[in-house]
Amino acid sequence: MSQEESKTSSVILIGIDNSENCEHAFDYYAKHIHKPDNEVILFHVSDQVQIPTYFAEGMIFAADDIRQKVEELRARNKQLEKKYDAKCTEQNMKHKFFLVTEDPNGPGHAIVEAAKKHNADLIVVGSRGLGAIKRVILGSTSTYVIHHGHIPAVVCPRQ
Template sequence: MTENKTEQKSARKVLIAMDGSKHALFAFEWYAKNVYKETDNVIMAYCAEYNINVPTTVLLASPVAVANIVEQHEEAVLKVFKKLDEIANRYKIKHTLERIERPHRPGEAIVKAAHQQNIDLIITGTRGLGTIRRTILGSVSDYIIHHARVPVIVCKHGDHI
């Protein structure tokens, strides 16, 4: 019985912020090679974002257009989930896939999910935005670093080192 309690205490809850990009995949691979422990409880979190390039008037006038956009979005999410499953299985990492709904910006949604699930460590990649773009668009990794209540590892892809 004490062995089980010790095992539970040593298990970390790790949230890996994933969007399917090469930067996120690099962060996952870095985690898998350098930080992963078999006792880790790995949650690969995908913060889905609707990519709507249709004028609002069309959306308001056509329920069919809205249904098509939602269907395309769901297909894209499933495609990313399949990719995430494949990479985790390649490294033989037990994991769960989680879709983080996004009423907020991605960084806020990730930090909120980490807090609600009592995560011990957050892993994220970085797109390597330049200073001006980062200032205008904001940086998901910057937000996570400054607002998370747990340690955060930000992995820079070789393109941006």
């Protein structure tokens, strides 16, 4: 029997952020797909605090403002982790939380790479439901995951 045949559990990577769409995707996974032996990887691509790279005459570098923004971002990320930790615990899901800072190639790329790194069997993401023009201009995380992912993906449209 091969290793693939003997595998009874799956690794599921769920892309999360603070949006209702991601929460809907998580809830869909929990209700319709989750199996008790699955391991859930909660994966968040964090924003970064933007720091000015140059200063014009008269501009003031406010280190305290930057520090405050960094702390606010850390608090939001910690709150997100706690929220999904509670949701997983409530559902008795084996889970881990991973956070990466912004990927220069976009969140879709970060999700696909994380799925490879963690040997995920399935990716679950929410969709913002952008129209065709906005999707072309802004890009789409779910579209990237579908076209570049090496494993099946579930994209849950917004409600």
